[in-house]
Amino acid sequence: MISVSIGPQIAYHSHVAMMWGYPGNLVKTSLTVTASADPRCKVGTSGHVVMYASYNGVRSDSMQFSFDAGCRDQNHVYHGPQVDAQVPPL
Secondary structure, three states: OEEEEEEEEEEEEEEEEEEOOEEEEEEEEEEEEEEEOOOOOOOOOEEEEEEEEEOOOOOOOEEEEEEOOOOHHHOEEEEOOOOOOOOOOO
16 A cells, blocks of 8 residues: 655646547646555655546546556556546636
8 A cells, every 4th residue: 555645736737638538637747655555665756647537427537646666566547437536627
């Protein structure tokens, strides 16, 4: 298990993105590991997250986590109705 903090700056955002075949919001930002139970994934390791929130109640939202060396086992994509991404207007 790991904990991360995101930001501080949003690298990219779009209100007209297409992902998984549906329109929605897309936000990309950096992240940093703040706590880790994985001995290979050290605190301070960098990465990024891509958050996608589909429009019109489609519920094809996703969160994609990508990490630098040492934490690559933590790279995951969470997608589908179990993900409820809420992207506020910027």
